Amino acid sequence: MDVGTHFWRNGKQIPVSEGKISVINHALHYGSGVFEGIRFYETDTTPAVFRLKEHMERLHYSASFLELKIPHSVDALCEANLELIRTNKFTSGYIRPVAFFGEKKMGLNPHGADIETVIAAWPWGKYLSDDPITVGTSPWIRIHPKSLQPDAKINGHYVNSIMSSQWAQNNKYEEALLLDYEGNISEGPGENLFIIKNGQLFTPQLGTILNGITRATIMELAEKELGISTTEKVLKPEDLLNADEAFFTGTAAEVTIIKSIDGSQIGTQENMISNKLKDLYQDVVSGRVDKYKHWLSYC
Numbered sequence: 001m002d003v004g005t006h007f008w009r010n011g012k013q014i015p016v017s018e019g020k021i022s023v024i025n026h027a028l029h030y031g032s033g034v035f036e037g038i039r040f041y042e043t044d045t046t047p048a049v050f051r052l053k054e055h056m057e058r059l060h061y062s063a064s065f066l067e068l069k070i071p072h073s074v075d076a077l078c079e080a081n082l083e084l085i086r087t088n089k090f091t092s093g094y095i096r097p098v099a100f101f102g103e104k105k106m107g108l109n110p111h112g113a114d115i116e117t118v119i120a121a122w123p124w125g126k127y128l129s130d131d132p133i134t135v136g137t138s139p140w141i142r143i144h145p146k147s148l149q150p151d152a153k154i155n156g157h158y159v160n161s162i163m164s165s166q167w168a169q170n171n172k173y174e175e176a177l178l179l180d181y182e183g184n185i186s187e188g189p190g191e192n193l194f195i196i197k198n199g200q201l202f203t204p205q206l207g208t209i210l211n212g213i214t215r216a217t218i219m220e221l222a223e224k225e226l227g228i229s230t231t232e233k234v235l236k237p238e239d240l241l242n243a244d245e246a247f248f249t250g251t252a253a254e255v256t257i258i259k260s261i262d263g264s265q266i267g268t269q270e271n272m273i274s275n276k277l278k279d280l281y282q283d284v285v286s287g288r289v290d291k292y293k294h295w296l297s298y299c
């Protein structure tokens with residue numbers, strides 16, 4: 001994996017060789033950290049990060065549930081991300097900021113442990129296939145909102161996603177779909193879900209899902225550019241099975257169209273609206289649409 005020459009750690013850039021942590025580290029043992037996943041794209045000028053501020057705000061939001069006080073403001077973190085891309089001379093890729101409880105404390109209550117904030121970046125192509133993918137319903141349900149905080153990107157939560165992804169791979173699906181504790185559709189291990197029925201967009205309401213930044217982007221683009229509003233509501237597995245089209249959204253997954261669920265094809269697979277949104281999204285993130293350039297932070 002090409003992580004470039006530098007990481008950013010606790011306020012300054014460090015050579016990659018210094019990016020090491022002790023085996024005695026609270027987050028390593030218990031998952032007590034928060035993270036983000038951000039993409040930056042090649043544009044006709046410098047590389048640009050998509051919706052950077054929203055990602056850094058979500059990092060702080062996630063941290064609040066762990067009482068993890070990140071000692072860097074949203075603005076300072078935004079600048080750190082941009083500097084890191086410049087230093088590493090990447091043209092496009094992925095950025096991974098993580099803030100976590102580190103050394104000096106063991107035992108479940110993390111207070112007293114060092115707080116570390118690090119950022120790494122690397123070139124990253126497609127996360128899922130560019131072609132429509134096969135999806136299977138995971139036997140693991142999405143985390144319960146009374147056990148954990150589903151709209152926070154807390155590291156420990158992701159064991160639920162890891163096990164679902166492993167299940168999907170072991171069962172020859174390209175991605176998993178997780179239901180919630182009531183058997184309704186929640187989301188993918190790292191993606192939100194949309195379905196299209198009779199020309200209208202539907203997506204699960206907030207509650208057991210991550211409040212995806214790509215999800216919000218697609219809702220806005222669909223409304224403003226295609227005149228299609230999105231209804232956020234409870235979706236049942238049958239709604240997906242009987243959909244005309246369906247797709248996942250996520251920073252890594254971008255817009256990934258779904259071919260089938262548990263072996264049953266979705267719609268006719270013409271995917272007229274999904275393809276329009278997928279192309280529009282690529283144009284927007286690459287700075288080809290003036291109207292949405294305010295979502296880009298140029299390096």
Ligand code: PMP
Pocket residue numbers: 037161187188189190191192209210211212213214215249250251252
């Ligand atoms: N759900 C989960 C569980 C995720 O990890 C992600 C990726 N961050 C998403 C949805 C999509 O969110 P976003 O569009 O903000 O990347």
